[in-house]
Amino acid sequence: MTGRRSVETPIDDTFSKYLTDKGKGDVGEQGAYRTDAERELRRFHRWCFGQTADPANASPLESWAGVVDGDTVRFEDLDTTVFSDYARYLSTSGYAAGTVLTYYAHIASWCGWSHAQGYIPRHYARESDAEDPLPENDGRRPGDQQSWEPIHRDLITQFVDRRVSEAFDALGAIDVPQAEHGDPESEIWQTKQRARFDAYQRCREQALVYVVAYTGLRGSEFLSAPKEDREGRNGIRWRDVSFADSSVTVFRKGREWKEASLPDPVITPLRRYAEVLDVPKSWPVFTTLHRPSLASHVTEGLAECGLDDDAIERIRGAVPDLVVAAEHDLTAPKPLTTEGARSIMDRLWNHESLVERRDELDLTLDGNYLELHGGRRGVGEVLVRQFGYAATARYLDNSEEQVREAYQHIEAAERADMATEAFSQTDQRVNDR
Numbered sequence: 001m002t003g004r005r006s007v008e009t010p011i012d013d014t015f016s017k018y019l020t021d022k023g024k025g026d027v028g029e030q031g032a033y034r035t036d037a038e039r040e041l042r043r044f045h046r047w048c049f050g051q052t053a054d055p056a057n058a059s060p061l062e063s064w065a066g067v068v069d070g071d072t073v074r075f076e077d078l079d080t081t082v083f084s085d086y087a088r089y090l091s092t093s094g095y096a097a098g099t100v101l102t103y104y105a106h107i108a109s110w111c112g113w114s115h116a117q118g119y120i121p122r123h124y125a126r127e128s129d130a131e132d133p134l135p136e137n138d139g140r141r142p143g144d145q146q147s148w149e150p151i152h153r154d155l156i157t158q159f160v161d162r163r164v165s166e167a168f169d170a171l172g173a174i175d176v177p178q179a180e181h182g183d184p185e186s187e188i189w190q191t192k193q194r195a196r197f198d199a200y201q202r203c204r205e206q207a208l209v210y211v212v213a214y215t216g217l218r219g220s221e222f223l224s225a226p227k228e229d230r231e232g233r234n235g236i237r238w239r240d241v242s243f244a245d246s247s248v249t250v251f252r253k254g255r256e257w258k259e260a261s262l263p264d265p266v267i268t269p270l271r272r273y274a275e276v277l278d279v280p281k282s283w284p285v286f287t288t289l290h291r292p293s294l295a296s297h298v299t300e301g302l303a304e305c306g307l308d309d310d311a312i313e314r315i316r317g318a319v320p321d322l323v324v325a326a327e328h329d330l331t332a333p334k335p336l337t338t339e340g341a342r343s344i345m346d347r348l349w350n351h352e353s354l355v356e357r358r359d360e361l362d363l364t365l366d367g368n369y370l371e372l373h374g375g376r377r378g379v380g381e382v383l384v385r386q387f388g389y390a391a392t393a394r395y396l397d398n399s400e401e402q403v404r405e406a407y408q409h410i411e412a413a414e415r416a417d418m419a420t421e422a423f424s425q426t427d428q429r430v431n432d433r
Contacts, residue, residue: 207269288336
């Protein structure tokens with residue numbers, strides 16, 4: 001008879017239990033960690049049956065037949081060799097080294113949990129033979145490697161500043177006769193509205209860059225995070241921003257609403273962004289500009305206002321959809337997602353003119369673009385050096401222990417300076433004898 005915690009237990013019978021434990025109970029079941037872990041467990045389960053063809057990353061291990069011949073994978077089918085083969089599969093699937101380590105870490109965590117729960121006799125996934133095929137681990141946590149340096153922050157902020165200035169120059173150069181204001185048939189008025197939308201886009205980019213560069217907020221705290229589909233993870237709204245107090249109310253990682261600081265460099269870009277398009281306080285600070293989404297949103301919104309198809313087509317043909325939504329007081333469009341923000345940062349950092357400037361400076365970067373978390377780490381780097389670990393932990397909404405671990409290189413450098421000074425003084429006293 002199969003025991004409750006036996007090697008005869010099908011491995012997929014334990015997935016939900018593991019995910020609940022790691023997701024901190026049922027309330028956390030939709031968190032980003034749980035979503036990623038579940039995806040990797042399902043990938044591992046498919047692989048055990050010989051199903052190795054991921055659409056984007058087909059493994060060259062074409063002869064792989066799977067762990068079992070039947071339709072059930074049990075814990076008794078697992079051993080160190082299985083995890084070694086899986087590590088080799090991930091390593092040869094075309095993923096970056098950090099991604100391989102991250103994916104394997106999810107499976108290893110589940111394996112360790114299964115060992116602790118009594119399903120298997122050893123933690124197979126972390127035995128040396130199992131880990132041999134994995135790429136080199138440089139000691140830094142996958143996904144936490146990038147940190148914006150001052151030169152990165154200066155380059156990207158100067159770039160978006162210039163684009164905003166150019167957009168407002170173009171907007172100001174269009175003079176609409178008083179008689180044509182608001183006339184959808186006026187070509188010059190239409191041109192003005194398109195220029196206004198262009199200015200909005202540039203201001204959105206600028207505000208995003210400054211928030212990432214100076215606030216230290218997590219992307220999921222101020223943008224929509226679909227993987228963390230719970231209350232609060234839907235992006236900040238304009239009503240959450242207080243220019244008077246230089247603060248914004250965000251839903252923190254600990255599932256609490258807290259005030260976060262908006263340093264002075266962030267205030268001006270945010271104010272300009274708020275003013276270029278007068279939108280309700282209920283709107284997201286960072287809206288999506290995905291054309292199909294906006295088109296559907298505006299079409300449905302205008303129809304609900306009682307307009308017929310011809311009127312809707314006439315209005316939408318005159319000005320951009322986002323401007324239409326603002327001018328007609330429609331409900332809030334969808335917020336920008338963390339994935340959308342990453343795409344923006346990628347596009348900005350790899351813009352032709354910025355690439356040229358980077359080449360002139362022979363600038364290097366961990367990664368292909370300035371990442372959201374790299375901005376947060378850059379903020380932490382500055383604060384630790386200026387104010388220490390405790391103050392930085394409070395600012396970043398982290399524990400002091402986490403901050404010390406993340407920025408241990410700073411403390412190591414300080415200890416090295418201390419040792420250098422001590423040896424210098426000791427050697428000097430010896431020489432003076």
